Amino acid sequence: MSILSYFRAKKQSSASVAKERLQVLVAYERNQRNQPDYLPQMQQEILAVIAKYVDVSVDDVQVNLDENCSILELNVTLPEASKSRA
Amino acid sequence: MAEIIVVTSGKGGVGKTTSSAAIGTGLALRGHKTVLVDFDVGLRNLDLIMGCERRVVFDLVNVINQEATLNQALIKDKRTEGLFILPASQTRDKDALTVEGVERVLNELSEMFDYIVCDSPAGIEKGAQLALYFADTAIVVTNPEVSSVRDSDRILGVLQSKSRKAEQGGSIREHLLLTRYNPARVQAGEMLSVEDVQDILAIPLLGVIPESEAVLKASNQGQPVVLDQQSDAGQAYLDAIARFLGEEREHRFLEVQRKGLLSRVFGRKG
Ligand SMILES: Nc1ncnc2c1ncn2[C@@H]1O[C@H](COP(=O)(O)OP(=O)(O)OP(=O)(O)O)[C@@H](O)[C@H]1O
Ligand SMILES: [Mg+2]
Numbered sequence: 001m002s003i004l005s006y007f008r009a010k011k012q013s014s015a016s017v018a019k020e021r022l023q024v025l026v027a028y029e030r031n032q033r034n035q036p037d038y039l040p041q042m043q044q045e046i047l048a049v050i051a052k053y054v055d056v057s058v059d060d061v062q063v064n065l066d067e068n069c070s071i072l073e074l075n076v077t078l079p080e081a082s083k084s085r086a
Numbered sequence: 087m088a089e090i091i092v093v094t095s096g097k098g099g100v101g102k103t104t105s106s107a108a109i110g111t112g113l114a115l116r117g118h119k120t121v122l123v124d125f126d127v128g129l130r131n132l133d134l135i136m137g138c139e140r141r142v143v144f145d146l147v148n149v150i151n152q153e154a155t156l157n158q159a160l161i162k163d164k165r166t167e168g169l170f171i172l173p174a175s176q177t178r179d180k181d182a183l184t185v186e187g188v189e190r191v192l193n194e195l196s197e198m199f200d201y202i203v204c205d206s207p208a209g210i211e212k213g214a215q216l217a218l219y220f221a222d223t224a225i226v227v228t229n230p231e232v233s234s235v236r237d238s239d240r241i242l243g244v245l246q247s248k249s250r251k252a253e254q255g256g257s258i259r260e261h262l263l264l265t266r267y268n269p270a271r272v273q274a275g276e277m278l279s280v281e282d283v284q285d286i287l288a289i290p291l292l293g294v295i296p297e298s299e300a301v302l303k304a305s306n307q308g309q310p311v312v313l314d315q316q317s318d319a320g321q322a323y324l325d326a327i328a329r330f331l332g333e334e335r336e337h338r339f340l341e342v343q344r345k346g347l348l349s350r351v352f353g354r355k356g
Binding site: 013014015016018019021022023025026029030033 | 231232235236239240243247272274275276277278279282285286
């Protein structure tokens with residue numbers, strides 16, 4: 001019995017994989033649709049400014065607004081040896 | 087004043103029309119004057135599922151364009167007392183429906199009926215948005231499958247932002263109707279369970295309709311599946327309607343039906 005359940009536990013059912021994937025995706029999409037329409041554009045422009053000085057890509061810059069649009073959070077992951085371009 | 091119910095899903099082919107027909111018929115069977123409105127312009131099918139396809143003369147677009155009166159377009163169901171169908175048009179013109187036109191028709195229907203059940207087209211764009219815009223209540227039809235669950239969540243987003251209720255600062259009453267449920271596959275870990283889907287969508291569960299042969303049989307005959315009261319799907323829909331009307335009903339058909347000893351020995355059908 002214990003050996004059986006050991007083998008069972010190792011292989012995750014496809015339904016639980018589906019559930020995990022959905023939970024991540026749905027949380028992400030809900031967050032996206034609660035954000036104001038101007039956010040992607042703003043993120044682009046902020047990225048453009050930062051990229052003038054530091055070597056960053058789109059994935060390195062995260063812009064988040066909290067639920068009531070009262071705090072803007074800006075997260076920039078700088079490259080290892082952050083070289084300025086100017 | 088009628089209650090306006092939209093049957094919607096985002097994803098196509100999950101059972102909106104089947105469910106609209108079942109729920110509309112069920113409400114009428116319970117004594118409520120009900121009209122089924124097909125919003126799937128260009129792809130009307132509700133008439134076929136209700137078995138009144140040969141009686142369609144005028145449709146929703148004709149009424150909106152004032153080419154026919156509501157009374158001329160409404161089809162009285164021959165089997166169920168107090169049930170009417172307003173078919174969709176077969177026009178290819180996607181702009182045939184206007185917000186003003188739909189509002190006028192719904193207002194007029196509202197004077198005549200207790201419930202207006204709107205069968206939405208698939209998608210989350212204009213056609214689906216118009217079908218849900220004036221709704222008081224939404225029945226979100228979902229299959230236990232990743233793309234259907236995701237699209238249900240997206241249509242919930244639309245209900246919460248693009249409906250008239252939402253625009254006025256209120257909210258549409260939301261219900262989850264999980265259809266094509268296969269308990270054996272759930273048990274085998276091959277299909278999302280009711281609990282899984284509820285965890286993700288987080289809206290109240292109206293009912294679970296099993297995957298059932300009775301549905302195809304009913305549609306072949308042009309007869310909503312609730313009229314097949316022996317069938318599992320028919321009974322599950324009737325339970326869901328009772329819950330909709332505020333009754334408490336235990337969820338059935340969630341477990342694998344075990345064959346009794348006798349039927350196993352004699353190979354009788356369960
Ligand atoms: N519980 C069920 N068991 C078995 N088959 C079902 C069930 N519910 C629906 N179906 C089948 O699924 C198919 C699609 O159903 P239906 O037309 O109601 O979906 P829909 O959401 O209205 O589709 P569309 O998005 O194209 O309007 C039909 O062939 C129907 O018979
Ligand atoms: Mg349909």
